Amino acid sequence: MACGVNFSTITQPRPQPCYPSLSLSSSSSPSNSPKSLISQLSLVSNNPCLSLRRDRTLARSRLRAPNFKVLASAKKPEPLKIMISGAPASGKGTQCELITQKYGLVHVSAGDLLRAEIAAGSENGRRAKEFMEKGKLVPNEIVVMMVKERLLQPDSQENGWLLDGYPRSLSQATALKEFGFKPDLFILLEVPEDTLVERVVGRRLDPVTGKIYHLKYSPPETEEIAARLTQRFDDTEEKVKLRLRTHHQNVEAVLSMYTDITVKINGSIYKEDVFAQIDSVLTELLEQRQATSESLAAK
Numbered sequence: 016m017a018c019g020v021n022f023s024t025i026t027q028p029r030p031q032p033c034y035p036s037l038s039l040s041s042s043s044s045p046s047n048s049p050k051s052l053i054s055q056l057s058l059v060s061n062n063p064c065l066s067l068r069r070d071r072t073l074a075r076s077r078l079r080a081p082n083f084k085v086l087a088s089a090k091k092p093e094p095l096k097i098m099i100s101g102a103p104a105s106g107k108g109t110q111c112e113l114i115t116q117k118y119g120l121v122h123v124s125a126g127d128l129l130r131a132e133i134a135a136g137s138e139n140g141r142r143a144k145e146f147m148e149k150g151k152l153v154p155n156e157i158v159v160m161m162v163k164e165r166l167l168q169p170d171s172q173e174n175g176w177l178l179d180g181y182p183r184s185l186s187q188a189t190a191l192k193e194f195g196f197k198p199d200l201f202i203l204l205e206v207p208e209d210t211l212v213e214r215v216v217g218r219r220l221d222p223v224t225g226k227i228y229h230l231k232y233s234p235p236e237t238e239e240i241a242a243r244l245t246q247r248f249d250d251t252e253e254k255v256k257l258r259l260r261t262h263h264q265n266v267e268a269v270l271s272m273y274t275d276i277t278v279k280i281n282g283s284i285y286k287e288d289v290f291a292q293i294d295s296v297l298t299e300l301l302e303q304r305q306a307t308s309e310s311l312a313a314k
């Protein structure tokens with residue numbers, strides 16, 4: 016297992032009075048290196064107070080904007096660079112919606128970039144669709160440059176990025192490293208396989224807002240939205256089994272590149288509670304960043 020925090024093992028209810036003790040002390044450890052963060056997270060993960068399972072009060076409280084101290088003299092911290100990974104329908108896109116809403120990162124989804132190429136009718140899109148229909152990885156010569164160019168756009172550089180569904184192979188991870196893209200955190204969503212199939216089959220998309228729905232777990236708010244929902248061409252039971260096989264063939268190799276910055280998140284609970292877990296980790300990471308830039312400014 017990676018040395019990241021496995022929140023899925025933390026199931027005890029967390030009494031409210033424990034909450035203040037969850038804060039990682041940024042002043043005592045100003046380093047924002049991934050190793051430092053993960054070692055602190057590992058300490059926190061041993062804390063029985065850290066149960067986020069079905070704690071909707073906490074989920075709501077953690078959704079509020081972080082209350083960072085801003086010192087006029089402090090240099091703006093580096094923007095966050097996050098990767099999110101997981102099997103098909105593990106909830107990557109759903110969590111990316113929530114993360115970008117709160118943290119303002121630029122969501123870069125390899126799957127969305129490929130579907131945009133298909134919609135544009137380009138040659139790359141036509142070739143990509145052949146692989147996507149078989150649940151296989153689209154060749155690197157199409158995907159790698161596409162993702163690289165998106166990450167180099169000024170908005171990603173300025174605001175930080177949230178890379179969804181990339182890298183999916185060792186060669187993609189290596190290419191990213193060679194281009195100089197270094198993530199701060201690698202989030203792995205863990206969901207049992209039977210749940211994944213049900214999520215795929217019931218997923219629907221709103222072509223107007225881009226929002227992700229599920230007929231049972233996240234139904235559309237109005238009749239008008241329900242009438243315009245679409246289904247992805249690869250969202251069938253047959254195709255998701257192929258996509259799952261591809262995922263299993265590659266995931267360990269990708270994880271091996273990011274062991275010291277990996278955080279494993281239980282993705283099988285309510286989406287708000289999944290987000291609460293991620294939110295805690297990101298908040299602590301930002302607090303460390305802030306402490307580091309303040310301590311540098313004070314020198």
Ligand code: AP5
Pocket residue numbers: 101102103104105106107108109110125126127129146147148150151152153154158179180181182183187214215217218219227228229230232233258282283284285286287289
């Ligand atoms: P991509 O589009 O990335 O698909 P995927 O990885 O299979 O993931 P999904 O988009 O299906 O699921 P998700 O994890 O985002 O789940 P979501 O939030 O929507 O890639 C498609 C294809 O493109 C690949 O198969 C491949 O061919 C190609 N490709 C992509 N990247 C590539 C790369 N790097 N290299 C080469 N080829 C590449 O949620 C799913 C459903 O569950 C929704 O209905 C949602 O409402 C529901 N749901 C979510 N969370 C919860 C929850 N907590 N509880 C209940 N329901 C939930």
